[in-house]
Amino acid sequence: MTRTRWLIPGLVVGIVIALVAACLLGSVPLPPARMAAALLGMGEPGDMLVVWQVRLPRALAALVAGGALGLSGAALQGLLRNPLAEPGVLGVSAMAALFATVALFYGLAALMPFALPLAAIAGALAATAIIAWAAPRT
Structure with missing residues (x-):
């Protein structure tokens, strides 16, 4: 058991x-x-x-x-x-916040109701892709 x-x-x-x-x-x-x-x-x-x-x-x-x-x-x-990896340490949260800020600054959030969360998700995915690309391959 x-x-x-x-x-x-x-x-x-x-x-x-x-x-x-x-x-x-x-x-x-x-x-x-x-x-x-x-x-x-x-x-x-x-x-x-x-x-x-x-x-x-x-x-x-x-x-x-x-x-x-x-x-x-x-x-x-x-x-x-890496057992210590988490989104805040790796910059994923910061990139999501950056994309959300850009969506707010340029007025995309006012045009479309889901523009703000979609921009944040796109930023998080972009940061994750950059991290995965830069990670050493073993």
């Missing part, structure tokens, strides 16, 4: 616990029973609004953003074969 056998179920349980905790926390006090009823669609309209329109989307966005950051760090570490 290996140690990794319980890794995926443990991660799933941890994610579910984190999502439930994020739905419970907020400026409006919401006990677990009312939160569960709101999640199932049987709660008061105010509770359902708070859970479905504010807390759950916020928790899911944090989950997706955290997962993407973790995956990008792991991908860079694998690509460069």
